Amino acid sequence: MEHVWYKNAIIYSLDVETFVDSNGDGVGDFPGLTNRLDYLAGLGVTCLWLLPFYPSPNRDNGYDVMDYYNVDSRLGTLGDFVEFMHEARERGIRVIADLVVNHTSDRHPWFVAARSDRNSKYRNYYVWTEEPPQVDSHTVIFSGEKESVWEYDEQAGAYYLHHFYKEQPDLNIANPAVREEICKIMGFWLELGVSGFRVDAAPYLIEGMGIPGAEASDLENFLSEMREFVSSRHGDAVLLGEANVTPDKLVTYFGEGDRMQMLFNFWLNQYMFLALAREDAKPLCDALKSLPNIPHTAQWVNFVRHHDELSLSELTEAERQEVFAAFAPQENMQIYGRGIRRRLPPMLGSDRRRIELTYSLLFSLPGTPLVRYGEEIGMGDDLSLPGRSSVRTPMQWSNEDNGGFSTAPASSLPHPVISQGEYGYENVNVATQQRKPDSLINWMERVIRMRKQCPELGRGQWHILETDEPSVFAHCCEWNGNAVIAVHNLADKVCNVTLKSPQYQHLIDLFCNCQYEPLEGDVHSIPLSAYGYRWFRVNSMLSFG
Structure with a gap:
């Protein structure tokens, strides 16, 4: 088997704006992240997945991008990014950037031009219709927050497609000019040193909904085009796809080893939680057995939680209710009717035995493990915050004000730091745990060290x-x-x-x-x-x- 670095990687996911603030303005930034690279290296991290750091109106946590070639000014400059990349490379840490190209912000110059002029070349960068078709309710991603995937634009005099919020118009992936733009975006960040991309909302790149004459095979081939481009620029760069679909559809994203190298294993994640809820191994065994055979260069990425809700969309309604009953029995713990907006420790009632068990599973399951920021110290959630924000609170570094995240007034922070109760920063933080031999962070360091010594788990x-x-x-x-x-x-x-x-x-x-x-x-x-x-x-x- 050829040597591929991602098979034995330890991936750590973070949002720059909530990790550490270096200048006291209340927002995390690249200089702050750079100063914490020694911490991440000491934990055993070998790859960082950065959530979107591009200029954005932040309607959707930065996933509404209005400039693909720059850094959000709140987070620093391109120079700060390059310095961060240099320091990460010095410590042997690779970086994967979020590639958000299913849609743009409605403030992106492409969409501004498209809505204002029917004859603009950018008009066909998006998906328009005079009469929106009826859509299945399952097509609506944010169930309960919006009713349709079509939005009428007065200026354009037409409806545009948006699978996510109306401020995020979908790009027309069938348009060769759009594909060329996407490759340029990837090429730009590859030149600045990233080792690949986490491809957001991958199923919607190849769906073709509302695009006249779009053929599924052509859209799917764009995944191969992306892989070919990335590999031509950097031979070891990777594409990590976000595709929460059934096993029979997963092979599309791997292709014959010529498309994405890695996929998040949403299927296994959902059945792992069903197994934990039942205290029965069968759902986990069945889920593993139902996964497709994948090319030898391909890899699953396993996780406990990530930046969105814990999705249970592929479980049956009865199975989903079992998981809700065990881990999210109150309505405000659930979201979109199919997910949980909690972090793991509160879900497990702070039972250290079960927390360790779950992460031991994560690190030993076939594939590459992903750790989300704060998991190493057992951060909690803030259910008083709306939607997905409950699990996006700032990192808790110490028992100082704002958990050591920032010296700014609390009102300046992107989200409030958890300050009350069992999971408040005075009780749960890095500095305190690093002084305790039996703390969760020291346990995490041990399991990461052991996982790196067992390449069989990632490659075998x-x-x-x-x-x-x-x-x-x-x-x-x-x-x-x-x-x-x-x-x-x-x-x-x-x-x-x-x-x-x-x-x-x-x-x-x-x-x-x-x-x-x-x-x-x-x-x-x-x-x-x-x-x-x-x-x-x-x-x-x-x-x-």
Whole structure:
């Protein structure tokens, strides 16, 4: 197998504006992020995924871009960005930028020209109609906040398509000129040193809704064009797609190894939470088995939470209600009827055992792990904030004012810092936890270090191991003649689990939730505490089933 850096990466996701403020204006910035690179390197991070940092009216957390070739002035300058990239590279940290090209802001010069002049070349950069068709309710992404994906524009005298907010008109991806612009955008940031792009809303790039004469095959081929362009500029640059779709549709995004190298594993994430809610391994096993075979250069990116809601859209309604009942029983904890707007620790009732179990699963599941800022210290959420803002509060660095995020008045911050209760910054912050050997951040450093020492988990062929305990999920990853086994007890009960097949000799404990007695000889039974987990390296294998 060819060597690809992203197979054994540790990805850390952050929004520059909520990470650290260096100049006291209340907004996080690139100089502040640059000053925290040693922290990230010490944690074990090898790749940063930066949420949009472009100039934007911020109708949608920066995902409404009005200039693809610059940095939001609140966050710094292009010079600050280049300095940040230099310092990240010095520490061996790669950077992935968010590529938001399904839509622009309605203030982008392209749309300003398009709406004001029917004869402008930019008119066909967007999708227009005189009579909007009826659309299925599932097409409306922000259910409850908007009723249609078509908006009438008085100046243009026509309706334009917008899958997201009306301030975010969709681009016409079938237009070759738009494709050329997208490649120019990627080329610009590649020249400034990024290692690839997280492609926002990938399904809507290839959907073709409302575009006259658009063919699915042509739109899908644009993914290949993007990959070819990126690889021609930087051979090891990657495309990471956001596509929350069913397994039968996922192969479209990987192609035959000629499209996206990585996809977020939304399918596995949703069934992982169903398994956690039921304390039953079957949903997790079934989800893994239902994933398609992917090209050898392709990779899944696993996560616990990211910057949006925890989506449960691919579960059945009954399954979704089970997860709601377990982790978001109150209506204000739910969003859009299909998601949860909470961070993990509050969802799990602050149970350290279950928090560790969930992250142990994250780091051991086949694929590359993604950690969102603040997860390493167990940050909470603020349900008093609207919508997705509940999980986008500023990073909590210390017990100083504003959690050490900024010296500005609290009213100047992009979102309020969590200041009250169990998850307030006085109780949950980096500085305090770094002084405590048994803190979550020190546990996170250990699991990241161990994950980097187990490339089998990111590069290997995986096998689900049958057990005699319904609550226990066990799997093995084999690569380059080596193998690692991970065993997780999803239930609040002690057990001795038997791996039905195969049998192993000399399993060496690598990482576990507590001190267990060493396993000796042929291994038939593995003790696990309630919500316990154990990683093993296999020294001698009799067989793989």
